[in-house]
Amino acid sequence: MASSDPSVRAPRASDASASGAPARALATGGAAFSPLYRQIKDLLVQSLDRGEWKPGESIPSELELAARFQVSQGTVRKAIDELAAESVLLRRQGKGTFVATHNEARVRYRFLRLAPDEGEPAPAQSRILECRRVRAPQDVARSLELRAGDSAVLIRRVLSFGDIPTVFDEIWLPGALFRGLTQERLARNEGPLYAFFEAGFGVSMIRADEKLRAVAAEPLTADVLQVPVGTPLMQVDRVSFTYGGRPVEFRRGLYRTDRHHYRNSMN
């Protein structure tokens, strides 16, 4: 880490207390007020986005960051608190603060909400049916903030639990971010897809919005999931976002819910 970091402390309202003059000029250009800890949070997110600290690595200690940004440890702490609450960072007492990974057990089932009706959640077997580059259809392009016709990667896969095919996913990714993604590399990958994306392409999925509905199985889907045509399935449309709220995946999943259910918790 460079010791002469350009991200120095932004003047803020509180500084007036020392000089008596109401000096106020925010680094963001002065349009919107944002507390110091949130400016620090934004700087941390920018560093994550730039890849300064990679998933699984530890970030500098709170005291180091406080020195770098010229603020108190408490202010850095509050910024990290928010990022930890969003599962972007992970604190481990006595060890440090780490960039979250999609490999850890603690977040492993954060995005896969399908749970077995009986027994414990078990890892799924993934079979890649297809992976090719296509022009983004209009609705996908809109979700991914691409221009219609831009390059995209389309993946079709099936997730099975104990030999029962349960999830049929169609996944669209922005072609520009996933150069070199091939069916071979996908098939070689074990473990969660998102862990593969962050390790192989530097794209971290941080947040996702889903829309769920009940639909009848169409012939193709029915064949893949080995159910009669017309069987009620859950259709899950998801848009996933990376640092800074940029959409980087659109996905349509079709779930069999005869032995599994989609779990959700609200508060």
Added chain:
Amino acid sequence: MASSDPSVRAPRASDASASGAPARALATGGAAFSPLYRQIKDLLVQSLDRGEWKPGESIPSELELAARFQVSQGTVRKAIDELAAESVLLRRQGKGTFVATHNEARVRYRFLRLAPDEGEPAPAQSRILECRRVRAPQDVARSLELRAGDSAVLIRRVLSFGDIPTVFDEIWLPGALFRGLTQERLARNEGPLYAFFEAGFGVSMIRADEKLRAVAAEPLTADVLQVPVGTPLMQVDRVSFTYGGRPVEFRRGLYRTDRHHYRNSMN
């Protein structure tokens, strides 16, 4: 509020710093360690549970609470922070901290996740089909932590959006908590059911767990929702909890998802 509150400060490890002696005895009995701010949080929840502050009312200021519990304002603040993050309390700068209500716009759609495919969320029209006292069936009793055969209230209702029946709910409540709940009172109520429960029976819904699946419409449901038998519907089983994590409602909802979807956000 009684000025001589019995909930005084519990001795804790940090106190040893003043005396030099490792005095440690937690109010909880000493079994489990819990930081001071969490003990304060528990005391606040107990006060809420007792009804010391009712939904919509303000709780004492941070400084008052700090004086009552003999801790610093910062410790009270951290306890309140957590309760605000859980939407149990609501902070309003310059005004105070308030007990959350199910009437406010901010939390109105916290538990109703069904959103229209087009346009803005609109309030639903509720029609009560049935409200009677029954013995709790075994699975309901287990969800509500009752003994099988205990008294329960069963409500059946339909929610419609613009004359289109969209949700068919079967709701079970513990009979002991909802004495005097009749179909007449229910029908008279406008607005969210949970607001009615908290105002009329002092039962606040704080958290809920849901299990979703896709099912085919059965004849009775098809009739109520005016869809053909066999239409795919979303079945939502919900257990709702009040202060202290006590279950106080089991609900099975069947949703038409031809013009609406169930929205979910993950991070």
Added chain:
DNA sequence: CAGTGGTCTAGACCACGTG
């Protein structure tokens, strides 16, 4: 103007993990 929550700082000590 007074009172509320919101932000920021500084310093102390505790609990945990590692060497």
Added chain:
DNA sequence: ACGTGGTCTAGACCACTGC
């Protein structure tokens, strides 16, 4: 023994609200 995050305190000032 040391460095990490976790907790707790104390005090300052800011921003918002209502009298």
